[in-house]
Amino acid sequence: MSNKATNKKVITHAPMEQFATLNGELSVAGKTISEIAAIAGQTPFYLYSKAIIDENIKRLRQQFPQVSLHYAIKANPMPQLVSYVANQMDGLDVASGKELKIALASSIKAKDISFAGPGKSEQELAMAIASGISINIESLTELERIQEIASNVNKTAAIAIRINPDFELKSSGMKMGGGSQQFGIDVEQLDPVFELLQDDALSLKGLHIFTGSQNLNPDAIIAAHDNIFALVKRLREKYHFQIDHLNIGGGLGIPYFPGDKHLELSPIADNLNRLFKDYAQLVNSCEIILELGRYIVGNAGLYICQVTDKKISRDKTYLVCNGGLHHHLAASGNFGQVIRKNYPVAIANKMDALEKELVNLVGPLCTPLDILASKMKLAKAEIGDLVAIYQSGAYGFSASPRDFLSHPEPLELLL
Amino acid sequence: MSNKATNKKVITHAPMEQFATLNGELSVAGKTISEIAAIAGQTPFYLYSKAIIDENIKRLRQQFPQVSLHYAIKANPMPQLVSYVANQMDGLDVASGKELKIALASSIKAKDISFAGPGKSEQELAMAIASGISINIESLTELERIQEIASNVNKTAAIAIRINPDFELKSSGMKMGGGSQQFGIDVEQLDPVFELLQDDALSLKGLHIFTGSQNLNPDAIIAAHDNIFALVKRLREKYHFQIDHLNIGGGLGIPYFPGDKHLELSPIADNLNRLFKDYAQLVNSCEIILELGRYIVGNAGLYICQVTDKKISRDKTYLVCNGGLHHHLAASGNFGQVIRKNYPVAIANKMDALEKELVNLVGPLCTPLDILASKMKLAKAEIGDLVAIYQSGAYGFSASPRDFLSHPEPLELLL
Numbered sequence: 167m168s169n170k171a172t173n174k175k176v177i178t179h180a181p182m183e184q185f186a187t188l189n190g191e192l193s194v195a196g197k198t199i200s201e202i203a204a205i206a207g208q209t210p211f212y213l214y215s216k217a218i219i220d221e222n223i224k225r226l227r228q229q230f231p232q233v234s235l236h237y238a239i240k241a242n243p244m245p246q247l248v249s250y251v252a253n254q255m256d257g258l259d260v261a262s263g264k265e266l267k268i269a270l271a272s273s274i275k276a277k278d279i280s281f282a283g284p285g286k287s288e289q290e291l292a293m294a295i296a297s298g299i300s301i302n303i304e305s306l307t308e309l310e311r312i313q314e315i316a317s318n319v320n321k322t323a324a325i326a327i328r329i330n331p332d333f334e335l336k337s338s339g340m341k342m343g344g345g346s347q348q349f350g351i352d353v354e355q356l357d358p359v360f361e362l363l364q365d366d367a368l369s370l371k372g373l374h375i376f377t378g379s380q381n382l383n384p385d386a387i388i389a390a391h392d393n394i395f396a397l398v399k400r401l402r403e404k405y406h407f408q409i410d411h412l413n414i415g416g417g418l419g420i421p422y423f424p425g426d427k428h429l430e431l432s433p434i435a436d437n438l439n440r441l442f443k444d445y446a447q448l449v450n451s452c453e454i455i456l457e458l459g460r461y462i463v464g465n466a467g468l469y470i471c472q473v474t475d476k477k478i479s480r481d482k483t484y485l486v487c488n489g490g491l492h493h494h495l496a497a498s499g500n501f502g503q504v505i506r507k508n509y510p511v512a513i514a515n516k517m518d519a520l521e522k523e524l525v526n527l528v529g530p531l532c533t534p535l536d537i538l539a540s541k542m543k544l545a546k547a548e549i550g551d552l553v554a555i556y557q558s559g560a561y562g563f564s565a566s567p568r569d570f571l572s573h574p575e576p577l578e579l580l581l
Numbered sequence: 582m583s584n585k586a587t588n589k590k591v592i593t594h595a596p597m598e599q600f601a602t603l604n605g606e607l608s609v610a611g612k613t614i615s616e617i618a619a620i621a622g623q624t625p626f627y628l629y630s631k632a633i634i635d636e637n638i639k640r641l642r643q644q645f646p647q648v649s650l651h652y653a654i655k656a657n658p659m660p661q662l663v664s665y666v667a668n669q670m671d672g673l674d675v676a677s678g679k680e681l682k683i684a685l686a687s688s689i690k691a692k693d694i695s696f697a698g699p700g701k702s703e704q705e706l707a708m709a710i711a712s713g714i715s716i717n718i719e720s721l722t723e724l725e726r727i728q729e730i731a732s733n734v735n736k737t738a739a740i741a742i743r744i745n746p747d748f749e750l751k752s753s754g755m756k757m758g759g760g761s762q763q764f765g766i767d768v769e770q771l772d773p774v775f776e777l778l779q780d781d782a783l784s785l786k787g788l789h790i791f792t793g794s795q796n797l798n799p800d801a802i803i804a805a806h807d808n809i810f811a812l813v814k815r816l817r818e819k820y821h822f823q824i825d826h827l828n829i830g831g832g833l834g835i836p837y838f839p840g841d842k843h844l845e846l847s848p849i850a851d852n853l854n855r856l857f858k859d860y861a862q863l864v865n866s867c868e869i870i871l872e873l874g875r876y877i878v879g880n881a882g883l884y885i886c887q888v889t890d891k892k893i894s895r896d897k898t899y900l901v902c903n904g905g906l907h908h909h910l911a912a913s914g915n916f917g918q919v920i921r922k923n924y925p926v927a928i929a930n931k932m933d934a935l936e937k938e939l940v941n942l943v944g945p946l947c948t949p950l951d952i953l954a955s956k957m958k959l960a961k962a963e964i965g966d967l968v969a970i971y972q973s974g975a976y977g978f979s980a981s982p983r984d985f986l987s988h989p990e991p992l993e994l995l996l
Contacts, residue, residue, distance in 0.1 A: 201587050261947050264987035285889040285901035287946035305892045340949050346897040348943040474700040477720045482761040485699035502950050528763040530700035534755050535917050565985045571655050572679035
């Protein structure tokens, strides 16, 4: 290696130590990836680890003992996974009528299910009112619709106000609060909302202040929490309301790309402890909820596909796989990334291989967008080897254009 | 308006004149968009116009009378649309086993169907051999697999070599030839391919040289055609083969974004006429094929959704729709675009409205990626109005993550 290369700063992926190896292979639930491929009976497949989900929840429970934990189904709506996660959660959050049906089939009580999302249909609102879940309203118009539907069926609808605050979450992968937003109701537009909430068909149960997702900076999350509690205090002084829950969102990120670090939870927990003391009066009568999706399931999932061809075109080596963009849009770099970066990847049946090779991992689609890894040093692979894309438990299967080019569907396994 | 604003160059969308209006509404097949929404029985839906498809094909036939026209199913695989288009085409191109089944159900003969795509599965190769279609090989390994499968079933497989040339298509939306590629076989690696093609189980039928898609620059397409014919001549001199078809790809673009212009076909046609004379010996015994997907169906399709909420958040007006990114990933800017740009959009039931409004058109998903139009001046819209996204006939429905957040599926209508 030349001095030049030695001096170059190499930014690598965070270690994916949540997965063990067995006989030189990536393993889940005590089985090698080759054995699991045999169980699946096909590649490609998504593989989710119960044990890693358990670890994630245990870590959160240890760090945040005073907080209620909700799972946001949108991160991974596989019905059996939702049931598995729900057994260890205090509540579920849904984003559509179909997700609501999945939530109702779990062990979670209706009162601990909430429904957020701009532009809910009248049918969805009727489903929510009939089932008795909490509706996070996104506009005054939506509250008016709920009032009308609930009145017509002689029900009282449980309402949480989703508030677009007057502060932002810094360093977030996606900002969803502060400034001008399609989400929630601007904090300065709440007067008519509280007025309408006097109606008998409506019952205010909570507030929902969610500022952004996929954040790896504890200081930014701490600042958002400080701002949320201060805002709620201010609003209670102005509008004199009681609530039984405050959803402070989630936003806890996981490392995807070279240079990303694992998020430190303890400073966030220490700050929440302080806030629980400073705002004792609020907290005594009100459940504080962290709503988490990606953080619960993201690192527990793998996308597994198989090398079907290996070709050298001029200066580059291509591993062609039977999986790609159509199954895993985010890993291809086409889902909210401005510049394409590689997800962490391994040759899953050659975890101990010493011989490495610089390769481009591509899928079977007739489009140059179908890239799973670009210029990545991996164990030297051959046709038939299994490829693992890590950090694929959230926004993978359900967030991909699986009909694109009409290839077979991947399976989903929870082991 | 200030002088500053007047001096600013405004770059607008190309006119979407392919659609008529009726009673102030966008119309297809002599019906207003409101009538069509009633036929659909729901929003959102995709709407494809037979008449516009016909016009596109007629224009191509007029300009390119000596060329065979193939439809690339991947652009829009809706089965009835494929059958409709196939009735006016000379062949079909498929990219997966499922697309092959759709092609076989159409009026096109098996010999005029070709199958391209890296990493075809053994099952797909067996399907292709059994059905007698032409297989565009992407590597020597693939040819070896075909030879083995065909030998085992005592068949002769029809082969076209997909060649990665030693030149590039300039100004293309996506480059798929030249340099290092996952597609095709590098032109300098053809010796072992021609050697293996001597095998009785294999029969060389054609060449496929496709260099890129979505090109709006006639000069770049002309240069690619020149290079393709010269390359084929060179290869025939070196390898002494006969072929019955040469697929020169497609790549004819359509305007999507502000500043894009309609592609001029006549210079491309003039150049092809010249090439047909210059390469008369080749052309006399060989069908020249243009493979088109987007150009046939792209401008014939609309995505229609409905405004479900209108909200002003601080300085911006949002129209919240019941459709979005999950149905139309490309329009949201998350499919191969580096910088998000607006597709052409209209308020479809208010085509003659004089009052305009600067709005942000967003979908129902809990993600800030769910944008259909950003800061766009549209007819002033209210809840219930119908939104049309133009240029949605290709890579829309099938190329979108329709399960993301588990909202209802859009319909597809062909009228």
